[in-house]
Amino acid sequence: MRRLALHWQIIIGLILGIIWALVSSSMGWSQFTLDWIAPFGDIFIRLLRMIAVPLVLFSIIKGVSGISDGSKLGRLGAKTLIAYLITTIFAIGIGLTLVNTIQPGTLVDQDQRTKNRIEYELWVTSNNKEFADDLRIMDSLSPAEKQKYEKEVATLESQRSENSNLQDKLKKADNQKGSGPLQFIVDMVPTNIVSAVGKPSMLQVIFFAIFFGIVLLYIAKDKAQPVINFVDGINEVFIKMVDVIMQVAPFFVFALLAGKMSEMAGDDPKAVVDIFKGLGWYSLTLVIGLALMIFVIYPIIVQVVTRKISYVDFFRSISPAQIMAFSTSSSAATLPVTLDCVRENLKVSEDVSNFVLPIGATVNMDGTSMYQAVAAIFLAQFYMVDLSFAQQMTIVLTATLASIGSAAVPSAGLVMLILVLESVGLPGTWIAIIFPVDRILDMCRTVVNVTGDATVSTLIASSENELFFEPLGDRVDNFEV
Numbered sequence: 001m002r003r004l005a006l007h008w009q010i011i012i013g014l015i016l017g018i019i020w021a022l023v024s025s026s027m028g029w030s031q032f033t034l035d036w037i038a039p040f041g042d043i044f045i046r047l048l049r050m051i052a053v054p055l056v057l058f059s060i061i062k063g064v065s066g067i068s069d070g071s072k073l074g075r076l077g078a079k080t081l082i083a084y085l086i087t088t089i090f091a092i093g094i095g096l097t098l099v100n101t102i103q104p105g106t107l108v109d110q111d112q113r114t115k116n117r118i119e120y121e122l123w124v125t126s127n128n129k130e131f132a133d134d135l136r137i138m139d140s141l142s143p144a145e146k147q148k149y150e151k152e153v154a155t156l157e158s159q160r161s162e163n164s165n166l167q168d169k170l171k172k173a174d175n176q177k178g179s180g181p182l183q184f185i186v187d188m189v190p191t192n193i194v195s196a197v198g199k200p201s202m203l204q205v206i207f208f209a210i211f212f213g214i215v216l217l218y219i220a221k222d223k224a225q226p227v228i229n230f231v232d233g234i235n236e237v238f239i240k241m242v243d244v245i246m247q248v249a250p251f252f253v254f255a256l257l258a259g260k261m262s263e264m265a266g267d268d269p270k271a272v273v274d275i276f277k278g279l280g281w282y283s284l285t286l287v288i289g290l291a292l293m294i295f296v297i298y299p300i301i302v303q304v305v306t307r308k309i310s311y312v313d314f315f316r317s318i319s320p321a322q323i324m325a326f327s328t329s330s331s332a333a334t335l336p337v338t339l340d341c342v343r344e345n346l347k348v349s350e351d352v353s354n355f356v357l358p359i360g361a362t363v364n365m366d367g368t369s370m371y372q373a374v375a376a377i378f379l380a381q382f383y384m385v386d387l388s389f390a391q392q393m394t395i396v397l398t399a400t401l402a403s404i405g406s407a408a409v410p411s412a413g414l415v416m417l418i419l420v421l422e423s424v425g426l427p428g429t430w431i432a433i434i435f436p437v438d439r440i441l442d443m444c445r446t447v448v449n450v451t452g453d454a455t456v457s458t459l460i461a462s463s464e465n466e467l468f469f470e471p472l473g474d475r476v477d478n479f480e481v
């Protein structure tokens, strides 16, 4: 009997994981799930991330040194960066259009919005911001009302500050904030290659790998060749590791989903539904935008530009990477699988995939940038703050930079959202509002991030005549070991 294709097995794992979480929380077994099942999900992410750093290092070195022709390398680099920038800005554009049309932040209880506005105005007054002269609601309040609201806001704020998880994120963002706009370029240059690889700062690893790969082209052939062979061999080892790990992926994905959902639901499955109800319009707006990218924009661009890859084949080729992105919420952890899918199924050349994908996993986050724009504007609407056109343009710019600066790990986009909010004079602490639904939306936006990388690498391969795709038929890589 033929074995069920791996991506179906993984989807079954995913669904069973969700079912398990719902059953276990309604039976009061959440603690059991967290103690005995969730750790396997963590092991899975650790395994994938363990491979991700050396894979980025060696595949970029291999990619760059394999290109050997300096002008091709320059061309590929320029194309990659331009394509990534265009897709990011495009995604933000879609997000802005949706959030300004649907206006999810206005579709809530009006009383709540008025209260929010007062909270905002109190914040503005106490922070002495330049926007303080724009106060509308506070000016109409009597001193007694003002006092009452001040008390309510203080309670709200103290409740939020008790959330230590959130505080961690705020602290992280605070560290980021202290630096200038070019700090991420400065940070890209490692001072110590061992710590760059050990700590994984992917931008540093990428910088080092490109530098190493280029220099390899400039030393004597007899010295360079053994190094290239070594890199080649070791790269194969890491790719094989992915195949081995993927054999157990269905179980790992089950554990991951069961653990994450139980964490959210606790012993009350209704809690997840309730969380969604409150933030339903916001989540829906974002999910529509993300779905548009995944199901309409990327596959159609690929189909139109390459003229070879059909809609269905596109999904069949990259679905394991998409499922992995959904399960792990991490583009970095998904990278080994993305590389495999793009090379083996879409038949993008190694030169292109080795170069474009690792960089994409780190800097190209279309889903994250769209999310940051939608979330910032939703929150402004929710607090009755009108953002001018110039402020919305600032959001486009900061969301682009913030998505480049976001690490390819869970919740990184949420941390960077604080900077986007603060760039237009809104309090970063507002992320507390959307925090409850963030994990699920993170899963969805990571799918967009990964699909965007796969799309761009396919387009670039096609423009370089290095796309060797043949209609799939039965030929889908099943990660056979």
Ligand code: ASP
Pocket: 329, 330, 331, 332, 365, 367, 368, 406, 407, 408, 409, 410, 411, 412, 413, 414, 442, 445, 446, 449
């Ligand atoms: N989890 C996302 C990724 O790894 C980043 C984010 O938006 O939080 O691509």
